[in-house]
Amino acid sequence: MAKVIPNRVEMPRQAPEVRGHNFNEVALGFDMELAQAEAERCLQCKKPKCIEGCPVNVSIPEFILKIKEGDMPGAVEALKGDNNLPAICGRVCPQETQCEEVCVLGKKYQPVAIGRLERFVADWDLARGAAIPELPPPTGKKVAIIGAGPAGLTCAADLARYGHAVTIFESLHAAGGVLIYGIPEFRLPKAIVKAEVDYVRQLGVDIRLDAVIGKLFTIDELLGEQGYDAIFLGTGAGLPRFMGIPGENYNGVYSANEFLTRTNLMKSYLFPEYDTPIKVKGRVVVVGGGNVAMDSARCALRLGNEEVTIVYRRSRKEMPARLEEAENAEEEGIIFELLTNPVEIYGDDNGWVRGMRCIRMELGEPDDSGRRRPVPIPGSEFDMEVDIVVVAIGTSPNPLVFTEAGGLERTRWGTVVADEDMGRATKSRVWAGGDVVTGAATVISAMGAGKRAAADIDRFLKGEIAVEGWD
Amino acid sequence: MYKILAKEALAPVVKLMVISAPEVARKATAGQFVIVRASEEGERIPLTIADYDRDEGTITIVYQEVGKTTMHLGAMEVGDELASFTGPLGNPTEIENYGTVICAAGGLCIALVFPIARALREAGNYVINIIGARNKELIFWEDKMRSVSDELIICTDDGSYGRKAFVMHPLQELLETRDGIGHVWVIGPAIMMKFTALATKPFNVPTTVSLNSIMVDGTGMCGSCRCEVGGETKFACVHGPEFDGHQVDWDLLLARQGIYLDEEKQSLERWQATTGE
Numbered sequence: 001m002a003k004v005i006p007n008r009v010e011m012p013r014q015a016p017e018v019r020g021h022n023f024n025e026v027a028l029g030f031d032m033e034l035a036q037a038e039a040e041r042c043l044q045c046k047k048p049k050c051i052e053g054c055p056v057n058v059s060i061p062e063f064i065l066k067i068k069e070g071d072m073p074g075a076v077e078a079l080k081g082d083n084n085l086p087a088i089c090g091r092v093c094p095q096e097t098q099c100e101e102v103c104v105l106g107k108k109y110q111p112v113a114i115g116r117l118e119r120f121v122a123d124w125d126l127a128r129g130a131a132i133p134e135l136p137p138p139t140g141k142k143v144a145i146i147g148a149g150p151a152g153l154t155c156a157a158d159l160a161r162y163g164h165a166v167t168i169f170e171s172l173h174a175a176g177g178v179l180i181y182g183i184p185e186f187r188l189p190k191a192i193v194k195a196e197v198d199y200v201r202q203l204g205v206d207i208r209l210d211a212v213i214g215k216l217f218t219i220d221e222l223l224g225e226q227g228y229d230a231i232f233l234g235t236g237a238g239l240p241r242f243m244g245i246p247g248e249n250y251n252g253v254y255s256a257n258e259f260l261t262r263t264n265l266m267k268s269y270l271f272p273e274y275d276t277p278i279k280v281k282g283r284v285v286v287v288g289g290g291n292v293a294m295d296s297a298r299c300a301l302r303l304g305n306e307e308v309t310i311v312y313r314r315s316r317k318e319m320p321a322r323l324e325e326a327e328n329a330e331e332e333g334i335i336f337e338l339l340t341n342p343v344e345i346y347g348d349d350n351g352w353v354r355g356m357r358c359i360r361m362e363l364g365e366p367d368d369s370g371r372r373r374p375v376p377i378p379g380s381e382f383d384m385e386v387d388i389v390v391v392a393i394g395t396s397p398n399p400l401v402f403t404e405a406g407g408l409e410r411t412r413w414g415t416v417v418a419d420e421d422m423g424r425a426t427k428s429r430v431w432a433g434g435d436v437v438t439g440a441a442t443v444i445s446a447m448g449a450g451k452r453a454a455a456d457i458d459r460f461l462k463g464e465i466a467v468e469g470w471d
Numbered sequence: 472m473y474k475i476l477a478k479e480a481l482a483p484v485v486k487l488m489v490i491s492a493p494e495v496a497r498k499a500t501a502g503q504f505v506i507v508r509a510s511e512e513g514e515r516i517p518l519t520i521a522d523y524d525r526d527e528g529t530i531t532i533v534y535q536e537v538g539k540t541t542m543h544l545g546a547m548e549v550g551d552e553l554a555s556f557t558g559p560l561g562n563p564t565e566i567e568n569y570g571t572v573i574c575a576a577g578g579l580c581i582a583l584v585f586p587i588a589r590a591l592r593e594a595g596n597y598v599i600n601i602i603g604a605r606n607k608e609l610i611f612w613e614d615k616m617r618s619v620s621d622e623l624i625i626c627t628d629d630g631s632y633g634r635k636a637f638v639m640h641p642l643q644e645l646l647e648t649r650d651g652i653g654h655v656w657v658i659g660p661a662i663m664m665k666f667t668a669l670a671t672k673p674f675n676v677p678t679t680v681s682l683n684s685i686m687v688d689g690t691g692m693c694g695s696c697r698c699e700v701g702g703e704t705k706f707a708c709v710h711g712p713e714f715d716g717h718q719v720d721w722d723l724l725l726a727r728q729g730i731y732l733d734e735e736k737q738s739l740e741r742w743q744a745t746t747g748e
Binding site: 274 | 494495498508512513514515539540554555556557558559560687688690691692693694695697698699704709722723726727729730731734735737738741
């Protein structure tokens with residue numbers, strides 16, 4: 001048996017005191033030497049658990065072996081056989097709860113740094129100009145994909161590789177969805193997203209920007225006069241939730257969606273070279289404990305605010321953010337006010353935020369999510385002085401796309417009813433996947449849904465299956 | 472992609488552009504808007520659709536050069552292309568036969584009330600249009616407005632053309648003297664809509680306004696444009712842009728329109744320094 005190397009190879013990162021002032025990528029990636037040292041650690045299990053732990057079942061041991069052997073084209077081939085967007089996954093997947101969580105090495109030692117190795121291979125591929133796989137002859141079938149986010153891009157790439165003509169309709173002026181408006185530059189450089197999107201285009205996918213489905217065309221029109229044989233709906237969860245407390249409309253209160261969209265998509269951090277402004281006023285409070293809250297807080301710091309605080313109603317243990325991101329935020333000097341919940345926002349005479357009243361919380365019995373329910377402690381209210389509030393408490397699907405989409409059922413949370421395995425919706429020839437079905441979740445779970453739907457759409461278009469209940 | 476086919480100065484600093492956007496034109500109706508981005512570095516701004524031609528595949532936009540983005544648009548010429556042009560967004564005007572209706576518009580917004588007045592007239596309404604501006608120079612589209620009016624009243628603040636009055640004055644007189652006015656539209660700057668809506672309230676005539684909030688995406692995803700109508704938070708982009716003017720919290724709208732005044736000034740000065748204007 002191979003010698004066990006207990007500790008993983010650290011990936012170089014920008015120092016916290018430096019990175020807190022720039023938008024450059026925090027994690028700098030492996031070089032060949034570091035990657036091969038890490039690849040050496042993989043035990044090459046006969047029955048690899050890591051593949052099962054991956055939502056798109058990447059052939060992990062195989063691509064790691066190729067790195068170890070120094071065969072980079074081979075590593076690319078092994079990786080991209082199952083994953084069309086690996087440079088993104090290598091950066092934003094929560095590997096610690098997926099492939100790396102089940103890595104056999106991790107039982108006693110540190111698991112293999114699969115995410116870092118994936119990123120290394122993908123970046124190597126992009127640097128050389130990603131090779132385009134050979135495509136089968138066109139099938140003559142047309143598929144419309146709504147939304148150019150992780151689910152839509154993945155579904156589109158696979159359908160193109162099956163030989164179908166694919167058009168993606170994207171409402172914004174750039175493709176990528178949450179990868180481009182939500183996740184900040186310092187976690188996922190936009191050049192990487194662009195390169196992966198270009199790869200999808202090179203597979204023959206037509207990406208139509210500025211195209212708001214529900215307005216420009218409806219789902220019924222796409223299936224009717226526009227002549228599409230199938231639709232995949234991957235519009236995500238783009239509608240911001242607010243807290244519903246007094247004072248939420250004061251100047252200086254942002255939804256996380258607005259705060260991140262201005263910063264990332266519109267590049268407010270480069271204002272005035274870029275035209276879209278964002279307010280920088282000094283003291284920022286971000287409400288919420290997920291990755292979006294961490295991203296907002298870290299953006300706020302980098303924009304030049306002096307004091308950035310995360311206010312979260314449960315404890316650190318229940319925080320939905322990736323551990324790594326919460327640690328990154330803390331290292332950079334973000335303050336955490338845990339077990340704390342806002343009850344009111346105060347404004348000044350000009351309509352600007354000046355303060356926020358919060359109440360301390362304690363954890364009670366577990367709720368539906370299995371996490372202990374936060375309960376307010378009577379009489380524990382206190383006031384904070386604050387100039388900017390960012391509300392990052394979640395999002396739900398945007399209903400705009402459902403205009404004229406007869407028969408498409410939704411849940412009371414506004415998500416689309418679709419079967420989990422294949423993504424089939426209740427309307428004929430419509431599949432759905434990603435956040436529009438699950439509510440806000442992860443990039444990789446959306447990619448997994450896009451991939452499974454693509455396989456099912458392919459079988460349907462080739463006449464191999466009929467779907468019960470569809471006309 | 473979105474080529475400028477025609478450009479015209481309607482008044483000092485008020486410009487019109489005809490944009491090639493066949494698919495948007497196919498769906499556009501009165502009361503809706505588009506989100507425009509002039510260049511790759513540009514911001515996304517909402518502009519109400521001033522006219523559309525389904526056969527030609529064009530959308531007409533009208534804007535006032537007041538800030539960096541509108542000045543940049545103003546500096547673009549026929550043949551140039553806009554970086555993005557997204558629409559039609561927002562809800563269409565609720566066009567019905569209300570009997571007699573009044574459409575009141577000030578300044579630049581004369582262009583924005585035009586498609587609404589036209590649609591109302593086509594629906595069989597008796598349409599009284601009131602258009603106003605600071606002075607004669609700023610009045611435009613008189614003939615075009617006349618073509619969709621049963622009565623047209625023109626006023627200027629300084630009396631240099633038409634009546635010397637604000638648009639709310641003839642509007643008030645009509646409400647006092649005429650029976651059966653079924654609905655009023657008021658399109659203009661927030662402050663004008665605020666006071667005009669206040670003036671129609673005692674008459675209990677439904678008064679629709681179109682809110683010009685700051686937006687980013689224009690599809691409901693950011694909430695930049697939130698406003699309060701009847702005590703409830705609404706997004707102007709997807710719930711509007713037209714709302715019941717008697718229910719709008721105007722002070723909130725005015726405050727939120729001013730969020731980026733400092734940055735807008737900085738952007739404008741930078742533009743002027745680079746272009747030498």
